[in-house]
Amino acid sequence: MKKPRTDPHAPPPSGAPPLLVLDGLSLRLGGRPVLRNLQATLDGRVVGLLGPNGAGKTTLLRVLLGFFKPHSGDATVVGRRLGAEGTILRSVIGYMPEDDTHIAGISAIRWVRMLAELSGLGRDAALERAHETLTFVGIGEARYRNVGTFSTGMKQKVKLAQALVHGPTLLLLDEPTNGLDPSARQRMLELIRLIGKAGETRVLVSSHLLGDVEKVCDEVLILKDGCVAGVCDLAAEHRAQKLYVDLEISAPNDGFTKALQSAGCSIEMRSPTRMQVELASGLDVRGLYRHALLHNAVLRRMTHSRDSLQDIFLKVMNGGNDGGS
DSSP states (O other), X not given: OOOOOXXXXXXXXXXXXXXXXXXXXXXXXXXXEEEEEEEEEEOOSEEEEEOSTTSSHHHHHHHHTTSSOOSEEEEEETTEETTTSHHHHHHTEEEEOXXXXXXXXXXXXXXXXXXXXXXXXXXXXXXXXXXXXXXHHTOGGGTTSBGGGSOHHHHHHHHHHHHHTTOOSEEEEESTTTTOOHHHHHHHHHHHHHHHHHSSSEEEEEESOHHHHHHHOSEEEEEETTEEEEEEOHHHHHHHTOEEEEEEESSOOHHHHHHHHHTXXXXXXXXXXXXXXXXXXXXXXXXXXXXXXXXXXXXXXXXXXXXXXXXXXXXHHHHOOSBOO
């Protein structure tokens, strides 16, 4: 095996590696399987880690940070293998935990500067970067105040600043909008979008809030019960602009459904008289009416929409696991 390189900021050998490659990653805690044979490759600039509470999202982040050692399998994070290059990997990661972690009585500027120095920056460079980063996240004017006096939204911004201050290659965000009101949530999501667009730092966002993930991420890894339940390329989904129609007909009609399938539509039957139809290219709502007329299908209700992350998530949750052990 090759000896790991000692320069933490040297580019990985592949030049532009995927953000995350999971290679059969498994973890047991207290004798219980928590992560089971995770297999996935994610290559977005801002990647979402999505799943219900208890799905294994925070545990996976802690494995990537080296807090837990996998019992089997491995992972490659921005070109660094978790097992072979774990120490180097941690030096190029910024981590925003879900819980508050600041020291009681400390000011924002002292706290962020301290974390910058712990990340390897010199004293003067750490102070300069702390000022710049706190200004970027929007609390530059309050940087000399005690963090304990901050609102929840301001504390979240301080946590984001300390994760960013050393200029990481990868930013790990664990529930970054936790406890925020709607306006503070929008500001946090806008900061995440800005970081992703800048191109210098890639982002992995762990959240159970589908709306937040859909607003900022271009790719999503969905976990369920410690397994990979699905991987969704949101950017591709948005480009495809698939149109879905929810139909209810007065009585079961095989001729109508078979005609739609022959026209290239994908159909998911919800009941004998209710279905979701993914319209084929070139077929519009008027085409549905023509098929209904030809096959004597009486349409009782019809609504149409673009596919959303919520639709994808619910299908994955209801469809079982693809990545089980």
